[in-house]
Amino acid sequence: MAICEILSVGTELLLGDILDTNAQFLSRELAARGISVLRRTTVGDNAGRLRAALQTALDAGDIVLITGGLGPTADDLTRDVACELLGFPLQTDPEIAAGLRAFFASRGMDMPQENLRQAQIPVGGTVFPNPNGTAPGIGLKKDGKCVILLPGPPREMRPMFYESAVPFLKEYTDGVIVSHTVRTMGIGESAMAHTVADLLERANPTVAPYAKTGEALLRVTARAQDSAAAEALCAPVLAEIRRRLGEKVYGLDLNGVEEAVVALLKAQGKTIATAESCTAGLISKRITDVPGASNVFQFGAVTYSNEYKEKILGVRRETLERFGAVSEATAREMAAGIRRLTGADLGLSVTGIAGPGSDGTDKPVGLCYIALDTADAQLCEELNTGRSDRAFNRFYNASHALDLARRYLERRGCT
């Protein structure tokens, strides 16, 4: 089994300015491909210490995977240090240089001279294209050792890992791994784990619980010689999980409940309109995170003040005065109001106290009402996170509002 060391490069890591999520990502992905990571090392933007760490890693294993230090500035040293240590001379690639110039030109800017460093590639090395940034990655193989250089920003690093590094590592990887994530809403991580406790003991596929901003999820991972065999191992376990968790499961391998909602709306030819108070656009933003959402979403109202709840949505003043903005009655009138205004099939509303401070009433921070208005039903639920974390509360409330729509659509789709 191949042995790999991960090197993270960047003084900002050693100062604690940023969290090294790359190391976790790469550890998991490599383990899933049968490559053992026995050590991870982080060094700053310092040529001597980077060289020493790379030499130590090369002595200990077969593969060294380095992230960071490929940028255009003088403190980005990874390319120079690695290519020098392994004896790959650098030369400027005219095509990459032209691409960089075009990139800047398309933004109406002159390319700073420093950026030309990113066009330097090792003679005899492999260049990994970077469709998400300006720094290409690099793969080097020599004397049975393999060194891979990836950019530091995760949104550039992750796709490059899948598209270029994995194929480059082919000779070291062993079989395939298939992993599926069951997403749930409305059940805590420990209650979920309890429900599937016996499955968590399995070896292949493994089943592991995770928590993620107000959601619990289960990852099912199988290893086999090919992906069909791995899928066949996963399938019965996934079916058993769905059977046990029932309606709590909103989807498989989704990025969030908004994807389930948009898919259901599309499948049923329905539209949704939103009326948001405390989430203030987060729900409409999440719906439209899904490409093609314009088929199912046309309008959302962010009615942050009472005045606009009345003016735009037609919430009655007496409702606001008697029950307050954060109340079931207001949530219901908001949902009905946005559906009346737009004629959408589903009107979805949220009103709550996101915190950190109180809203001046004696209602607790973390309280929220979500409502759904349709031609055949009006649903309202009370949420209370008990927390004063504004960002958490807003995300949690948005998720549960979307899930209210998801459950309605699923039940309706079944009849």
Added chain:
Amino acid sequence: MAICEILSVGTELLLGDILDTNAQFLSRELAARGISVLRRTTVGDNAGRLRAALQTALDAGDIVLITGGLGPTADDLTRDVACELLGFPLQTDPEIAAGLRAFFASRGMDMPQENLRQAQIPVGGTVFPNPNGTAPGIGLKKDGKCVILLPGPPREMRPMFYESAVPFLKEYTDGVIVSHTVRTMGIGESAMAHTVADLLERANPTVAPYAKTGEALLRVTARAQDSAAAEALCAPVLAEIRRRLGEKVYGLDLNGVEEAVVALLKAQGKTIATAESCTAGLISKRITDVPGASNVFQFGAVTYSNEYKEKILGVRRETLERFGAVSEATAREMAAGIRRLTGADLGLSVTGIAGPGSDGTDKPVGLCYIALDTADAQLCEELNTGRSDRAFNRFYNASHALDLARRYLERRGCT
């Protein structure tokens, strides 16, 4: 200045099952106390590799801070390995053993025999109490070197760091670190770095450029005996950066341009209303991420379809037909429309093609128009990221729209 290495111990880290937030926490806390972290290393629950990593760290610096591997099970090796390497014999502490038994008894459980290992303490070492768990921490000092062992779970590690490790490190802590971040908009990282190239060579304060989702920022970090002296070192450099980057700088130590906008609106007693198409609520969400935004923001319209651009904002049909939804004319009418509808002081609009797909016209993905309408000015700018990354484009467009408002408010505030 004392030099420290951080060692994270745990096979679960190398498998990527958990994210190492301890390393970031300790890096930041140590830097703030004048202790330089020059390297971080992660090893699994393996005695040989842990011993080698600890020896290497002791050779390189003054302090080694180890997290993890203090639990009760056989694979928790940190205590044994560290005490053996430094020559501190272990013996069972009867008081800690009694405390462990009481801990289990209070939960109605018998203590597993393995847990007695957590009562083993080094003769001549310092024991750090753990009010949040069963594993005490340990401090060892010998031959001018200092080794600190802390438990892995962050909720046990963090309080123990503050309460026990910091006092134990007193003789090594040296003055304080002060760090400020200059946030900019509308300039790339390399162009920014070029503008301040000579400042990047400084030693105290250091100046370092970073990139962050469509923004470039500069971190200025000074070290001195006290925070007033460190601030005095930063001040002239911060002033010089502001002078050179001018209006590109939107603030110091902010989390985003929305914080600058809300602060300016509050200071000037003004309100803003938003009309969003491609960003679909992201701008109103970001404005209301700032606690207390209700003073300056009451209503936002997410007009995702042309129908609602007409119906709610009063964009003229002929404008949409002649120039299209993604056009300067539409953006201007959207901004004017939302201001007319709400009477807000600033009407801010966005309309663009976020991608990944085209909008069915021949306009490029990544094109966007942002507009601001006020009583004394109407501004409109064209953006084009040249990218098809939907999430990036939406965030970038929202940031630049907010920055258009920021620049207007700053100019107005100056007159």
